[in-house]
Amino acid sequence: MGNTPLVKWGDVDGATIWLKLEGQNPSGSLKDRHVIGILRDLNERGILAPEKEFIDTSSGSYASALAMWGAVLGMKVNIVTRETIENTYKLYFDYVGANLILHGTNNAAGHEHCKCLYEDCPEKYIFTDQMNNKAAANEHQNTAKEILDTLDGDVAAIFTNLGSGANLAGMKAHVDTIGHGLQMYAVTQAKDAAGSFVGTWKEGYVKSFYAESIKADPSIREVQTSYSAGLPLWKEHLLSKGFTVGQATSGALEAAIRTIKSDGLEGNIVLLSGNQYGWNVPA
Template sequence: MIHDSVLETVGRTPVVRLNRLTMGNGSEILVKMEGFNPAGSIKDRTALGMVTRAESDGRLKPDGTIVESTSGNMGKALAMIGAARGYRVVLVTDPKAPRSMIEFVSALGAELEIVRTPDENGGYQEPRRRRVRRLMEEIPDSFWPDQYNNPDNASTHAEITARELLDEVPEFDVLVAAVGTGGHISGLSRTLKRERPGVVTVGVDADGSAAFGYPVGHWAMRGLGIAWPPGNLSPEYVDRVHLVRDHEGMGTGRMLARSEGLLVGESAGAAVFGALHHAHLAPGARIVVVAPDAGVNYLGESFDDAWLRERGIAQRIEAAGLDTPRGLLAAARRPSRRAEPTPRPAGAARP
């Protein structure tokens, strides 16, 4: 098949069944591999949806500039879209941004603005967003996708990704997805609960994330965790929340590579860990897990023994038995924190 643009290759990602990492109770785990998108993640869908909608309603003008705060996959997706559609792309990031992301977006012609002063808690998310606001005032015809708060984020997944998933897997019992910006889990679940009301949605997040109102802590996994509840997260569409610790998510990612041949990112490892725990509790269930990106971006981190050992994560992986398939399954039966019903404000109703 011949495509007129690389952007036409976004979507239609494969679904792969786990064969060796199973609970042995009749449950089934299917992994939707979003790393097969052209820039390597589910953010290709998100970014393309937000940009396309902004083009159609005039917020993004021809030869305009896209400005966004990012330290990972959203930047890669926007750099690709900018190159394919002729936009200037300015990405605001910080010194913690991985080298793989910096090299990728630079190769595609994106410009980088580095915020070097963290906030009082040592974080860079809010300082980066302040820099974006200044750039929006300075750059004419600029557009800020604002992935955490733009409703087109969730709508893209509700209208496109969910339909694709239902075509591929018409019948299943559970959706497990990383929380991230809240966009893909909220959008997917919104459509699924309308089309398949019995589907249970499990949101997996980093232990220490405040997305659902839990106290803010510290975590090392990328692709998970945020210091405030993102505007695109709709808790009413999430039935259960599973907070996963670094060693559980990273250990699972390593075992997926070595036991299933699936090289996925850290948030995908955490999501599969959450799915294994749910599979233990739900014999016979068919569970779909969204793997947000591929593992190539993490070869120098969670797949690097020295990197893990320097941070004490390797020792925790070994102590928990997560360095063998059997140990991983045992750990998933008894996770550090069990999934629990989604916290909701008093009087809030489920959809």
């Protein structure tokens, strides 16, 4: 887990765009870092008891990562997810031995249900609460360190889909600690009837401490993209170049290219690519 490839995508005006391929983590997304950070913290605090069961809500990447690492530890994992979860995910969770609890239509309902289950039976469950768990963000300090080490510190900006905000918060913490002057960009999605990117923050979908705090941070610039604008780049400028990344990366790419041109960004620009195309699908 970690030490994922940083690969050059190409040049735009005076900038060079690099992709940090987090889809190369074991379960296929950056959420492996979230889970590992949380597990390390639980272990250090003596809470990682093998007789207990993990529980959390997710409709995709985090659930897949937690289920996989739970299987590695030999611990039971309960995933609370929407009633409309795709069959490919059901197959995956069955494959790794996770228990699915179908509840509601989105992660907000699932999160509340997790809290209720945990509060009713705290001796049974370990509620990892990825949306508000500082340990998930802390692990992403390593993500920023890997990026800067690979490019010898020569990085002008990092773009990442906001999501829960944990990855951005962790990277910013490292950047602030070492006093680097690079600019952090949080990519969010404008309303688009054509569709939405997986991993892109939706207002009101589920409340996250990190996402809310980042939106209030004046040092982090928010740039919006749309599904309609980003999707053509995924097909024509990512997949065609051999970057088998998820669709959300094309949103970050579209936002980065537009910002480079409008703001005159120069130097090395890094995009955090959150997942692999077709990730979590059983063979």
